[in-house]
Amino acid sequence: MLDVCLLGTGGMMPLPYRWLTSLMTRCKGSDLLIDCGEGTQIALKIKGWSPKPIDHICFTHYHADHISGLPGLLLTMGNAERTEPLTLVGPKGLERVVGALRTIAPELPFSLKFIELTEARQQLQLGPYQVDAYRVDHNVTCYGYALSIPRTGRFDVERARAQQIPQKLWNRLQKGETIEEDGRIYTPQMVLGPDRKGLRVAYCTDTRPVPVIAEYAKDADLMICEGMYGEKDKTAKARAYKHMTVYEAAALARKADPKLLWLTHYSPSMTKPEMFMEEVREIFPRAKAARDGWSMELGFDEE
Amino acid sequence: MLDVCLLGTGGMMPLPYRWLTSLMTRCKGSDLLIDCGEGTQIALKIKGWSPKPIDHICFTHYHADHISGLPGLLLTMGNAERTEPLTLVGPKGLERVVGALRTIAPELPFSLKFIELTEARQQLQLGPYQVDAYRVDHNVTCYGYALSIPRTGRFDVERARAQQIPQKLWNRLQKGETIEEDGRIYTPQMVLGPDRKGLRVAYCTDTRPVPVIAEYAKDADLMICEGMYGEKDKTAKARAYKHMTVYEAAALARKADPKLLWLTHYSPSMTKPEMFMEEVREIFPRAKAARDGWSMELGFDEE
Numbered sequence: 143m144l145d146v147c148l149l150g151t152g153g154m155m156p157l158p159y160r161w162l163t164s165l166m167t168r169c170k171g172s173d174l175l176i177d178c179g180e181g182t183q184i185a186l187k188i189k190g191w192s193p194k195p196i197d198h199i200c201f202t203h204y205h206a207d208h209i210s211g212l213p214g215l216l217l218t219m220g221n222a223e224r225t226e227p228l229t230l231v232g233p234k235g236l237e238r239v240v241g242a243l244r245t246i247a248p249e250l251p252f253s254l255k256f257i258e259l260t261e262a263r264q265q266l267q268l269g270p271y272q273v274d275a276y277r278v279d280h281n282v283t284c285y286g287y288a289l290s291i292p293r294t295g296r297f298d299v300e301r302a303r304a305q306q307i308p309q310k311l312w313n314r315l316q317k318g319e320t321i322e323e324d325g326r327i328y329t330p331q332m333v334l335g336p337d338r339k340g341l342r343v344a345y346c347t348d349t350r351p352v353p354v355i356a357e358y359a360k361d362a363d364l365m366i367c368e369g370m371y372g373e374k375d376k377t378a379k380a381r382a383y384k385h386m387t388v389y390e391a392a393a394l395a396r397k398a399d400p401k402l403l404w405l406t407h408y409s410p411s412m413t414k415p416e417m418f419m420e421e422v423r424e425i426f427p428r429a430k431a432a433r434d435g436w437s438m439e440l441g442f443d444e445e
Numbered sequence: 446m447l448d449v450c451l452l453g454t455g456g457m458m459p460l461p462y463r464w465l466t467s468l469m470t471r472c473k474g475s476d477l478l479i480d481c482g483e484g485t486q487i488a489l490k491i492k493g494w495s496p497k498p499i500d501h502i503c504f505t506h507y508h509a510d511h512i513s514g515l516p517g518l519l520l521t522m523g524n525a526e527r528t529e530p531l532t533l534v535g536p537k538g539l540e541r542v543v544g545a546l547r548t549i550a551p552e553l554p555f556s557l558k559f560i561e562l563t564e565a566r567q568q569l570q571l572g573p574y575q576v577d578a579y580r581v582d583h584n585v586t587c588y589g590y591a592l593s594i595p596r597t598g599r600f601d602v603e604r605a606r607a608q609q610i611p612q613k614l615w616n617r618l619q620k621g622e623t624i625e626e627d628g629r630i631y632t633p634q635m636v637l638g639p640d641r642k643g644l645r646v647a648y649c650t651d652t653r654p655v656p657v658i659a660e661y662a663k664d665a666d667l668m669i670c671e672g673m674y675g676e677k678d679k680t681a682k683a684r685a686y687k688h689m690t691v692y693e694a695a696a697l698a699r700k701a702d703p704k705l706l707w708l709t710h711y712s713p714s715m716t717k718p719e720m721f722m723e724e725v726r727e728i729f730p731r732a733k734a735a736r737d738g739w740s741m742e743l744g745f746d747e748e
Contacts, residue, residue, distance in 0.1 A: 184461055
């Protein structure tokens with residue numbers, strides 16, 4: 143239903159064995175990327191996923207490690223003969239920043255559409271993704287993103303029959319269509335039960351641990367959160383540079399209670415994030431120190 | 446005397462196992478880089494060379510695969526606490542292009558100096574490097590670079606004694622200093638024989654095979670030249686996109702007669718450049734299909 147791949151887990155600069163942090167998701171043939179640092183297109187190639195079906199790229203902010211790979215990715219998508227428009231989402235300034243970077247990628251066979259975020263919380267529908275963007279707390283304007291795939295209610299055959307809804311319309315109603323036929327209007331609400339639990343992935347990097355992060359990660363299937371530092375003596379540094387420690391990330395997860403927490407965006411100085419995980423798991427047991435290329439297929443619950 | 450490392454050998458886009466083409470040289474503590482594509486800073490790290498002592502970056506042209514890694518490299522040099530100015534060299538438009546890319550790398554602890562090339566042939570002295578820039582033939586303005594380390598003549602003890610030059614001045618004269626002492630002027634010419642053969646590396650990518658390339662690679666210690674395609678049926682493509690085949694590169698080398706030819710800037714479609722080398726070596730026997738990270742220490746001839 144929803145494939146996710148954390149293409150990289152690094153922060154600040156790409157390293158020989160650690161790509162910069164970015165997330166790619168696939169759902170119903172429409173792919174979405176969050177952030178695109180130097181080398182993200184290589185990480186994607188290693189994963190074996192194509193850049194061509196990326197319909198949406200969301201940027202958390204415009205520090206180089208989150209956007210420097212964009213010109214190269216756009217050109218590679220062009221070389222793959224993409225012609226469909228691509229939607230870019232990010233904080234105010236998006237069109238100016240991307241325009242500047244396109245100095246070295248001026249010609250593309252597809253058009254770009256820009257959505258600049260201006261509110262503290264904004265909801266967008268991007269293809270199959272319901273995207274919640276929420277402002278977090280970094281030294282420049284920065285957003286976290288929660289991606290949701292909603293799930294409609296169960297089809298209620300009894301109700302459909304009771305209302306004498308022609309059976310040939312059931313499938314279309316189930317898919318959400320409103321239909322007018324023989325002077326009567328049929329709506330999905332007439333035949334669907336209450337919405338069922340959908341899927342949700344919450345993603346944030348480059349921020350202090352603020353409550354809004356836990357709010358949007360509440361009961362998520364997967365919470366992906368920066369954990370830039372593990373050493374206890376780097377707590378002050380995390381505060382000064384507006385990042386967070388793995389313990390702060392775990393404390394957020396404890397409030398949000400997602401099914402799983404993946405830590406990412408490690409400082410280049412943190413070569414072995416696993417070292418700190420025993421203590422992290424005392425705060426939130428379902429925490430993992432993610433590694434480049436980790437992926438997961440999320441499906442709707444059986445019911 | 447002169448260390449060279451071909452950090453990558455790819456053209457067009459970085460690949461999982463092939464970095465984009467760029468050359469780094471080290472001489473007398475002053476490092477020089479030619480081109481900086483996406484991932485070049487990672488290739489540098491894999492090689493184990495530091496980005497901090499890079500004093501000069503020369504750009505052949507501004508297609509993304511030759512400059513997209515610049516913002517990240519500049520930030521990494523800043524993180525390494527470089528404070529000395531950095532000189533950038535390239536075709537007209539350099540300051541505009543770099544200015545645009547610095548939208549995502551606005552703050553650096555060192556200054557940038559720009560040298561924009563405007564002539565078909567230009568000679569520059571960049572630290573220990575005598576740099577010849579020469580315009581080649583691509584679909585945008587593009588330059589090749591020849592890096593020379595000149596070597597002064599042998600110190601002639603007989604002549605120094607015959608002219609009664611005080612022995613305490615010999616060392617300074619040998620290093621090229623002109624000295625005034627006790628009303629007399631001493632010049633290096635008074636004690637040095639004719640210039641001896643220095644070192645030269647000639648580098649060009651993204652061009653049709655034009656005679657100027659062979660001219661500047663004449664008798665070079667190392668000629669590095671693009672060989673984008675190997676398949677015979679891609680000759681027309683090479684012509685159309687203003688690149689060259691490995692055979693055209695070898696033919697240039699036959700005219701230039703360098704000690705060694707390294708081919709580079711392979712098309713992503715050319716996964717095994719070695720396949721074509723038997724035929725290439727029939728044209729120029731000292732040709733090699735270079736691989737990422739190949740390096741060489743060039744020293745002055747014994748004499």
